[in-house]
Amino acid sequence: MQSTVAKQIRFDGAGLHSGAPVRMVLTPAPVGHGIVFLRSDIEADAADTRSVRIPARWDAVVPSQLCTLIRNEDGVELSTIEHIMAALAGCGVANVLITVDGPEVPILDGSAAPFVDGILAAGLVRQEGPTRALKILKTVEVETETAKARLEPSDTMEIDFHIDFADPAIGVQDKHLVMANGAFVRELSNCRTFCRKADVDYMREHGLALGGTFENAVVVEGDAVLSPGGLRHSDEPVRHKMLDALGDLYLAGAPILGRYVGEKSGHAVTNALLRKLFATPGAWAYVTADAKTASRLPGAGVSRADLAVCA
Numbered sequence: 001m002q003s004t005v006a007k008q009i010r011f012d013g014a015g016l017h018s019g020a021p022v023r024m025v026l027t028p029a030p031v032g033h034g035i036v037f038l039r040s041d042i043e044a045d046a047a048d049t050r051s052v053r054i055p056a057r058w059d060a061v062v063p064s065q066l067c068t069l070i071r072n073e074d075g076v077e078l079s080t081i082e083h084i085m086a087a088l089a090g091c092g093v094a095n096v097l098i099t100v101d102g103p104e105v106p107i108l109d110g111s112a113a114p115f116v117d118g119i120l121a122a123g124l125v126r127q128e129g130p131t132r133a134l135k136i137l138k139t140v141e142v143e144t145e146t147a148k149a150r151l152e153p154s155d156t157m158e159i160d161f162h163i164d165f166a167d168p169a170i171g172v173q174d175k176h177l178v179m180a181n182g183a184f185v186r187e188l189s190n191c192r193t194f195c196r197k198a199d200v201d202y203m204r205e206h207g208l209a210l211g212g213t214f215e216n217a218v219v220v221e222g223d224a225v226l227s228p229g230g231l232r233h234s235d236e237p238v239r240h241k242m243l244d245a246l247g248d249l250y251l252a253g254a255p256i257l258g259r260y261v262g263e264k265s266g267h268a269v270t271n272a273l274l275r276k277l278f279a280t281p282g283a284w285a286y287v288t289a290d291a292k293t294a295s296r297l298p299g300a301g302v303s304r305a306d307l308a309v310c311a
């Protein structure tokens with residue numbers, strides 16, 4: 001069955017790039033609604049808010065290197081949606097309206113854990129509609145000069161990620177996870193964005209990352225982790241890349257039954273992969289998840305206790 005949140009959930013924080021205060025509110029939504037964002041700071045017709053609604057869909061994504069940015073047909077945008085999308089995917093939330101009073105989702109601690117905690121504390125409601133999944137039928141791959149990503153058939157959802165950074169504090173990291181039974185919440189949810197000190201300095205000089213801190217990002221310089229308290233997991237960076245991938249893949253409009261393999265990939269490459277997938281006849285099908293299939297999706301078997309395990 002599809003799920004929505006049991007009640008309204010509020011998150012107050014700051015935008016990563018603007019540094020400006022932002023409030024985000026999750027509101028329960030009916031079967032078939034999907035995940036839709038709404039910019040409450042932009043004036044709209046009270047009887048028809050379509051002009052300020054942005055569907056959380058792969059074809060609404062605008063290319064951006066730093067985050068996942070979506071835009072509707074009226075040009076209304078919202079950025080940095082990937083961590084709340086990962087939390088929704090990881091908790092199995094199919095339907096929700098997300099109101100944001102600014103151009104960015106609040107960054108909070110740079111991970112998905114505060115979102116997961118808020119969602120699981122409020123609880124989920126099972127709805128009268130079957131869960132849909134996007135089944136991968138044929139392997140689809142995209143490749144750029146520096147990165148690769150592919151989706152392969154699998155009867156569960158798996159993520160396989162490889163990163164290789166020159167900075168010794170990150171270096172080479174590999175991880176593979178089957179995403180069912182709370183794996184996202186236990187293994188990935190509290191892993192933060194990471195960046196180089198030099199990149200932070202550059203962004204700051206250009207008026208970006210003004211809401212970034214040494215707490216809400218893992219900041220590295222050479223072989224040193226500058227963030228106080230160090231890493232939450234020895235391989236926190238690759239885990240965060242997997243978190244981002246789960247969030248970006250949820251823009252398919254349904255959980256994916258398939259294996260995602262990312263090599264140094266990121267938001268833009270994952271979106272290019274979804275675009276190629278949907279443009280490839282015979283590579284995918286939406287299926288109604290029976291009980292066995294549903295038990296293999298990321299939201300299956302999640303509990304709030306899983307979050308404590310991740311800490």
Ligand SMILES: [Zn+2]
Pocket residue numbers: 082083193240244
């Ligand atoms: Zn991220």
